[in-house]
Amino acid sequence: MKDRIESSEAIFLQSLIKKIEKSNLDTASSREIINSLQKVFSELSDLRDIGDYLYDGLYITDGNGKTLYVNKAYTRITGIRADEVVGKYVDELLAEGVYLNAVTPEVIKCKKQVNAMGESLKNRTKMLITGIPVLDEKGKVKKVVIIDREITELLQMKDDLEVSQKKMKAVEKDKVKNALEVEHLRKQQLNKNMIGNSLETQKVMKLIRQIAGLDVTVLITGETGSGKEVVSTEIYANSSRKDGPYIKVNCAAIPANLLEAELFGYAKGAFTGAISSGKIGLFELADKGTILLDEIGDMPMELQSKLLRVIQHKEITRIGGTKPIKLDVRILSATNCNLKDLVKQGRFREDLYYRLNVFPIHIPPLRSRIEDIELLARHFLDVYNSKYAKNAIIDKMGFGMLQQYSWPGNIRELQNILERLVIISEQSGNISNEQLGALLNINPSYVSDLVVEEMGLKEIVSNIEKKTIERVLAQCGSTRKAAQILKIDQSTIVKKAKRLGIGLKDEKMHH
Numbered sequence: 001m002k003d004r005i006e007s008s009e010a011i012f013l014q015s016l017i018k019k020i021e022k023s024n025l026d027t028a029s030s031r032e033i034i035n036s037l038q039k040v041f042s043e044l045s046d047l048r049d050i051g052d053y054l055y056d057g058l059y060i061t062d063g064n065g066k067t068l069y070v071n072k073a074y075t076r077i078t079g080i081r082a083d084e085v086v087g088k089y090v091d092e093l094l095a096e097g098v099y100l101n102a103v104t105p106e107v108i109k110c111k112k113q114v115n116a117m118g119e120s121l122k123n124r125t126k127m128l129i130t131g132i133p134v135l136d137e138k139g140k141v142k143k144v145v146i147i148d149r150e151i152t153e154l155l156q157m158k159d160d161l162e163v164s165q166k167k168m169k170a171v172e173k174d175k176v177k178n179a180l181e182v183e184h185l186r187k188q189q190l191n192k193n194m195i196g197n198s199l200e201t202q203k204v205m206k207l208i209r210q211i212a213g214l215d216v217t218v219l220i221t222g223e224t225g226s227g228k229e230v231v232s233t234e235i236y237a238n239s240s241r242k243d244g245p246y247i248k249v250n251c252a253a254i255p256a257n258l259l260e261a262e263l264f265g266y267a268k269g270a271f272t273g274a275i276s277s278g279k280i281g282l283f284e285l286a287d288k289g290t291i292l293l294d295e296i297g298d299m300p301m302e303l304q305s306k307l308l309r310v311i312q313h314k315e316i317t318r319i320g321g322t323k324p325i326k327l328d329v330r331i332l333s334a335t336n337c338n339l340k341d342l343v344k345q346g347r348f349r350e351d352l353y354y355r356l357n358v359f360p361i362h363i364p365p366l367r368s369r370i371e372d373i374e375l376l377a378r379h380f381l382d383v384y385n386s387k388y389a390k391n392a393i394i395d396k397m398g399f400g401m402l403q404q405y406s407w408p409g410n411i412r413e414l415q416n417i418l419e420r421l422v423i424i425s426e427q428s429g430n431i432s433n434e435q436l437g438a439l440l441n442i443n444p445s446y447v448s449d450l451v452v453e454e455m456g457l458k459e460i461v462s463n464i465e466k467k468t469i470e471r472v473l474a475q476c477g478s479t480r481k482a483a484q485i486l487k488i489d490q491s492t493i494v495k496k497a498k499r500l501g502i503g504l505k506d507e508k509m510h511h
């Protein structure tokens with residue numbers, strides 16, 4: 001430690017001793033001088049201690065760049081010990097390669113404060129270097145004080161900050177992307193027009209157009225899967241509330257004991273186990289918008305009374321709450337039950353039935369709007385072909401079979417069957433009538449009246465001939481064997497194949 005200021009102390013001491021020797025002083029004066037020398041010593045070591053307490057590195061040179069002092073922090077930051085530099089000129093140290101560059105020469109040259117960024121060659125610590133000149137009364141540089149501030153951590157923090165800022169930006173971007181996707185899906189859902197060109201569907205569409213804009217309560221009835229939710233969405237999408245919320249509640253899917261809390265919410269501390277802050281109900285969520293109460297026939301009696309009050313007073317009270325909350329909600333309800341029958345059986349409140357049934361829309365079952373079937377089937381073929389990257393095709397007879405089926409599950413069932421057909425379809429794209437028949441559980445050879453009307457006997461026979469020859473050829477692999485099975489000449493098979501457009505490529509290859 002002593003080394004660090006040894007040279008400057010030594011010079012100072014030597015000059016003092018010389019002075020004592022030159023001036024023949026008596027012992028008392030000598031003692032006095034020695035006393036003051038000791039005082040200076042102690043002050044110097046005090047200064048040294050103070051320097052060692054500093055957190056920043058301190059490097060002091062004289063006006064010629066000769067290193068006089070470095071503190072402990074300097075060694076900590078740069079990894080350079082005091083004895084490696086004290087007493088040496090900065091130029092010397094640069095030549096030795098202890099430093100790659102230094103600010104001291106620059107400070108001496110311009111006599112001004114110099115700031116620079118540096119990096120220790122020993123331990124790669126990054127630092128901010130400030131060089132300050134100490135000038136004498138003539139303006140000459142007496143000392144240069146260099147302060148080294150370690151900034152590795154600071155730079156690391158800056159890097160970390162940049163990384164987290166980037167992450168935050170990515171999250172923000174994702175949020176925007178997701179919001180756009182949700183909006184896109186919402187629009188897609190809303191724009192998903194009802195498909196159907198039958199007279200019955202056209203009638204339903206006309207009703208929707210008539211009442212969508214009026215704030216009337218609508219009861220939508222129809223068999224399961226017939227499109228009640230589709231109709232409800234169409235009403236909402238074409239109403240003045242289309243920018244407000246659209247809440248769908250399936251009254252049959254929520255257990256009866258939870259339905260009340262779901263619909264009306266509950267107040268703070270309403271019951272043990274409830275969220276202490278209370279819970280907003282679906283009616284409140286639907287404020288300024290539309291609520292669809294699906295499967296309304298499954299609503300428990302006690303809730304029916306509460307719903308009636310909501311409709312009459314246009315306000316709700318949360319469970320356990322005292323304050324009624326005013327609401328502006330359009331109510332649409334849907335059911336596949338006959339509500340009138342339920343009223344007769346005492347399972348549905350008559351007053352509520354009339355309140356809900358202000359405007360009824362009934363959707364006929366799919367089997368009674370046969371004209372819609374091909375259009376819907378083509379639509380679902382497109383949807384699932386693109387979903388599964390397939391090219392499934394249904395021929396005229398196939399459509400005939402679809403029209404023949406009774407569709408107890410209505411459009412949902414048609415949609416499911418089409419999805420399964422696309423999944424099992426071969427690469428060639430053709431869906432065989434056997435496959436279709438197996439899925440519908442009907443005999444494929446059965447020809448519907450509609451097919452008869454549309455195709456005529458000749459085409460029906462050709463069709464059956466083609467399908468049969470194709471199937472037998474696929475089974476036995478040669479025209480010769482197929483001829484045996486079908487009990488006709490081989491040449492007839494070849495001729496028919498040519499006429500009906502049946503490829504015999506595989507067989508040629510076998511020969």
Ligand SMILES: Nc1ncnc2c1ncn2[C@@H]1O[C@H](COP(=O)(O)OP(=O)(O)OP(=O)(O)O)[C@@H](O)[C@H]1O
Nearest residue numbers: 194195196223224225226227228229230336411412
């Ligand atoms: N006219 C239509 N055009 C296109 N798709 C339709 C049509 N009607 C119904 N669908 C489709 O059929 C499926 C069943 O329709 P939806 O859910 O509206 O029936 P639902 O009567 O509400 O059924 P549930 O009685 O089970 O509640 C849905 O996937 C829907 O998109």
